[in-house]
Amino acid sequence: xxxxxxxxxxxxxxxxxxxxxxxxxxxxxxxxxxxxxxxxxxxxxxxxxxxxxxxxxxxxxxxxxxxxxxxxxxxxxxxxxxxxxxxxxxxxxxxxxxxxxxxxxxxxxxxxx
Amino acid sequence: xxxxxxxxxxxxxxxxxxxxxxxxxxxxxxxxxxxxxxxxxxxxxxxxxxxxxxxxxxxxxxxxxxxxxxxxxxxxxxxxxxxxxxxxxxxxxxxxxxxxxxxxxxxxxxxxx
Numbered sequence: 001x002x003x004x005x006x007x008x009x010x011x012x013x014x015x016x017x018x019x020x021x022x023x024x025x026x027x028x029x030x031x032x033x034x035x036x037x038x039x040x041x042x043x044x045x046x047x048x049x050x051x052x053x054x055x056x057x058x059x060x061x062x063x064x065x066x067x068x069x070x071x072x073x074x075x076x077x078x079x080x081x082x083x084x085x086x087x088x089x090x091x092x093x094x095x096x097x098x099x100x101x102x103x104x105x106x107x108x109x110x111x112x113x
Numbered sequence: 114x115x116x117x118x119x120x121x122x123x124x125x126x127x128x129x130x131x132x133x134x135x136x137x138x139x140x141x142x143x144x145x146x147x148x149x150x151x152x153x154x155x156x157x158x159x160x161x162x163x164x165x166x167x168x169x170x171x172x173x174x175x176x177x178x179x180x181x182x183x184x185x186x187x188x189x190x191x192x193x194x195x196x197x198x199x200x201x202x203x204x205x206x207x208x209x210x211x212x213x214x215x216x217x218x219x220x221x222x223x224x225x226x
Contacts, residue, residue, distance in 0.1 A: 004156070033213055043157070043202065045213030056213055090156050100145045100206055102214070104156030 002027065004093050004105035012111045018079040021108045025072050025093030032074040033102065034066060037088040046089075049074055050096075081112045125223040132190040134220050136203035139184060143205040147214065148177060148188045152199045160188070160201075190222075198224045 005024040013019050025032050034046040045058040049068035066076040072093075078085055088109050092102035126132045138146065144165050149157035163170045163177045163186075170177050176189040186203050200219040207215075 035213075035216075042218045043204075043214075043216035045215070048213050058213060092156075100147050100162045100214075101159050103159065104149075106154070106156050 004091055004103050006089075006091050006105035006108050008108060009106065010109045010111075012113060013081050014113055015081055015083060017081050018077060019081060019110060020075050020077045021089055021091075021110070023074045023076075023091030023093075023105060025074070025091075026103055029093035029095055029103075030072050031094045031096060031102075032068055032072065033092045033094075034074070034076050035090045035092065036060070037090055037107070038086075043090070046076065078110075083112050086110060086112045121220050122218070123221045123223065125225055126193050127225050128193060128195060130193055132188075132193045132197065132222060134188045134190075134201050134203075134222065136186040136188075136217055137184060138186060138203070138205050138217075140205060140207055140215075141181070141184060143207045145206040146177070146179060146186050147204045147206065148175075149202045149204060149216075150197075150199045151202065151219070157202060193222075193224055195224050195226075198222060 007022045031050045033048040035043050037043045046060055047054055047066050048056045052068045063079045068074045088107040090104050090107045092104045094102045145162050147162040148160040150160050151157045161172045161175050161177050163179050168179055174191045178187045200221045202216050202219045204214040204216045
């Protein structure tokens with residue numbers, strides 16, 4: 001069974017631009033969570049979607065948004081990029097809403113210049 | 114806010130020895146505690162979890178111990194192998210909150226030949 005797929009793997013954007021990252025969960029998984037990983041702050045929860053509804057949201061500004069489609073695929077969007085948004089963005093899927101056994105993708109490495 | 118942390122950023126052990134990675138948590142209301150392993154260039158990989166009403170749980174070569182009295186969590190890896198080299202994160206999940214999984218900073222396990 002295929003794992004969690006995140007695209008693109010690497011991305012370079014300039015300040016002020018916006019970016020959309022994509023996540024395809026494991027087949028049959030309906031919950032998708034997004035995390036930001038940086039050396040300074042570690043892994044921080046962004047938001048979680050289940051059945052196309054946002055269940056939880058972390059402490060991030062409104063520039064960070066997401067959505068989930070009927071096939072459980074999810075996208076996250078960051079608008080008006082800042083240098084501090086440079087990070088590894090990880091997507092995790094699980095069968096149920098925030099099941100502790102979450103399966104992570106390899107992440108999208110975003111660099112803002 | 115509440116957070117989960119690890120005692121040591123780096124742990125070096127001899128191949129074949131047992132490894133013990135420690136974690137202190139602060140939210141006594143957390144329902145689950147989870148250990149993840151992250152190898153270079155990859156997303157975190159679920160290792161094992163433990164419910165808050167348990168003291169010990171064993172997996173293949175791994176044991177997680179939970180001491181709620183002192184809010185301490187540990188991961189024991191038996192007969193450490195080179196493939197165990199990675200960064201290990203503990204995480205907690207509180208079902209009544211909106212923060213998804215709260216991760217600690219991570220311990221880098223280095224295996225000496």
